[in-house]
Amino acid sequence: MTTDLTRATAAELADLLGAGSVSSREVTRALLDRTAAVDGAVRSYLHVDEDGALAAADDVDRRRAAGEELHALAGVPIAVKDVMATRGLPTTCGSRILEGWVPPYDATVVRRLREAGMPILGKTNMDEFAMGSSTEHSAFGPSHNPWDLDRIPGGSGGGSSSVVASFQAPLAIGTDTGGSIRQPAAVTGTVGTKPTYGGVSRYGLVALASSLDQAGPCSRTVLDSALLHEVIAGHDPMDSTSVDAPVPAVVEAARRADVSGMRIGIVRELTGEGFQPGVQARFDEAVQHLVDAGAEVVEVSCPSFTYALAAYYLILPSEASSNLAKFDAMRYGLRVTPDGIDAPSAEQVMAATRDAGFGDEVKRRIILGTYALSSGYYDAYYGSAQKVRRLIADDFAAAFETADVLVTPTAPTTAFRLGDKLDDPMAMYLNDIATIPANLAGIPGLSLPSGLADEDGLPAGFQVLAPAMADERLYSVGAALEARLAAAWGGPLLDRAPDLTEVSR
Amino acid sequence: MADLTRDDVAHLAGLARIDLSDAELDRMVGELGVILESVATVQQAPIADVEPMSHPLPLVNVTRPDVVRPSLTPQEALAGAPESEQQRFSVPRILDEE
Numbered sequence: 001m002t003t004d005l006t007r008a009t010a011a012e013l014a015d016l017l018g019a020g021s022v023s024s025r026e027v028t029r030a031l032l033d034r035t036a037a038v039d040g041a042v043r044s045y046l047h048v049d050e051d052g053a054l055a056a057a058d059d060v061d062r063r064r065a066a067g068e069e070l071h072a073l074a075g076v077p078i079a080v081k082d083v084m085a086t087r088g089l090p091t092t093c094g095s096r097i098l099e100g101w102v103p104p105y106d107a108t109v110v111r112r113l114r115e116a117g118m119p120i121l122g123k124t125n126m127d128e129f130a131m132g133s134s135t136e137h138s139a140f141g142p143s144h145n146p147w148d149l150d151r152i153p154g155g156s157g158g159g160s161s162s163v164v165a166s167f168q169a170p171l172a173i174g175t176d177t178g179g180s181i182r183q184p185a186a187v188t189g190t191v192g193t194k195p196t197y198g199g200v201s202r203y204g205l206v207a208l209a210s211s212l213d214q215a216g217p218c219s220r221t222v223l224d225s226a227l228l229h230e231v232i233a234g235h236d237p238m239d240s241t242s243v244d245a246p247v248p249a250v251v252e253a254a255r256r257a258d259v260s261g262m263r264i265g266i267v268r269e270l271t272g273e274g275f276q277p278g279v280q281a282r283f284d285e286a287v288q289h290l291v292d293a294g295a296e297v298v299e300v301s302c303p304s305f306t307y308a309l310a311a312y313y314l315i316l317p318s319e320a321s322s323n324l325a326k327f328d329a330m331r332y333g334l335r336v337t338p339d340g341i342d343a344p345s346a347e348q349v350m351a352a353t354r355d356a357g358f359g360d361e362v363k364r365r366i367i368l369g370t371y372a373l374s375s376g377y378y379d380a381y382y383g384s385a386q387k388v389r390r391l392i393a394d395d396f397a398a399a400f401e402t403a404d405v406l407v408t409p410t411a412p413t414t415a416f417r418l419g420d421k422l423d424d425p426m427a428m429y430l431n432d433i434a435t436i437p438a439n440l441a442g443i444p445g446l447s448l449p450s451g452l453a454d455e456d457g458l459p460a461g462f463q464v465l466a467p468a469m470a471d472e473r474l475y476s477v478g479a480a481l482e483a484r485l486a487a488a489w490g491g492p493l494l495d496r497a498p499d500l501t502e503v504s505r
Numbered sequence: 506m507a508d509l510t511r512d513d514v515a516h517l518a519g520l521a522r523i524d525l526s527d528a529e530l531d532r533m534v535g536e537l538g539v540i541l542e543s544v545a546t547v548q549q550a551p552i553a554d555v556e557p558m559s560h561p562l563p564l565v566n567v568t569r570p571d572v573v574r575p576s577l578t579p580q581e582a583l584a585g586a587p588e589s590e591q592q593r594f595s596v597p598r599i600l601d602e603e
Contacts, residue, residue: 101585102584102585103585104577104581104582104584104585105577105581197561197562198561198562211559211560211561237569240567241560241562241564243562304550306550307546307547307549307550309543310543310544310545310546310547311544311547313540313543313544314544314547321521325521325522328522329587330586330587330594330596331585331586331594332585332586332587333585333587334587335587335588338524343597343598344597345597345598345599345600345601346596346597346598346599347522347599348524348597349597350522351519351522351523351524352524354521354522354523354524355523355524355525355526355529358523360529360532363518363523363525363529363533364533364536364537364540366521366523367514367517367518367521367523367533367537368537368540368541368544370517370520370521371509371513371517371537371541372544374517374520380545380548381544381545381547383557384547384548384550384552385544385547386557386558386559387547387550387552387555387556387557387558388547388550388552389557389558390555390556390557390558391550391551391552391555393558393561425536425539425540426539426540426543440561441561442560442561442562443561468561
């Protein structure tokens, strides 16, 4: 077992804490010290809550000392994406329009973390309102990839991916609307899961696209994601789209790591052309590992996936333009008075505030959504996109008749350089080509590292997709593959990442 | 498909209550044109007679018992307000002067 508390997994920390060989304060202190040492370079956090995290740690330590029965992850610290409402802690969604806002309530996910006794270390950076694949659309500046600080950590949840990849936290909460947990995991050599839509409550998650958004775990191992998945999942009366069914047995699946007899489907449309050679090579090897572990490979075709990106970039902006209408400068957030107008109206104040408070990408998507929903264009755009969405769900249903899970490379490339795609929105959107279909259909997906691409030495991601409410299959496949890859590599992939304490000095 | 003009974008920005500057309008016309051309490909998919799908789950209406339950206090609800007065949100004028 590793002795450096910052490099220990959540499962290892849970064991150490449970055995009384380390206190939550010691773990929390070690992680906060790590943040002090490296986050000037990585910039994962928008806000660090040192006092709150240590107080929560002390509380757990006191209760444990008193012999109280605690949750398995009690005392294990966690970082939370800044899109989750946290009572008493700033919540900005990476936007100027919410700068300084302190929510008066907790998101259900956050409440569950607190109830489990998990100290919240801070709030992680993100593309503004989760619109982006690089964190470059954060109003507060980008986060950096711990493998190469000049490169993107993925997005929108690049704060959550980089915080676990740089050993500032063993766990983080992410949210995934079109890949914002999985693509950041892929490019940072970490693990992340988008659960089945409705599997985790959206109450207190500041909505981007309500029919696509889903919160989930970010971690360095498959088992750790499963442990966190179990904490945050389950029915919530506060979210009327929350699924009222038992949480899939994700932890058990991760521990068994059994794929024998499982049918693994390779999606013809999401492989080969358009994928970086090194990403494809690691994918092919990973598939072979699964075959060696007893799985059977089948090829499936999902022809409608060709239209998934187009449908997504109509459905998402349409829903976002409606959801973001609540930022009206009246009840919370920024209020800007327009220049040169005496006694401006509420409407003029709202328009001036939204111009000043929203970044370019948010404005683009709101206007695109307003257009797609406008009279005369609704059928051609939003209506057509909804029909494509049905075709995509049908393609998945057909594919899952011949395969138990589907696998693809998570993202077409490894991490690109900061700035490379900032001026080309369509190029940025293409990063999500393999992750978007799952959100449209509401099915779960997990990404884990498949290795380093030969051409650039950067991490590549392997995505597993399963039918709705069969999230446990993600963890069976993920854990089986992870064990074989770690054996082949002689240890976790992240052991090969640069030592950031050197870089940041 | 009709091309999006600068006037169209200005109109849409007005509907969306975003007071775009001239420079922003100039930039956005071009960017939105590229994006629209790409997303318009949904119209080429085989979607005749396909039932639209608005949501991943078969949704049913969810209700709760109509009983009083804890909620935010007025102080909590107003804590983030740009301006408040007499336990209410204070807003700019909402009517035109004429």
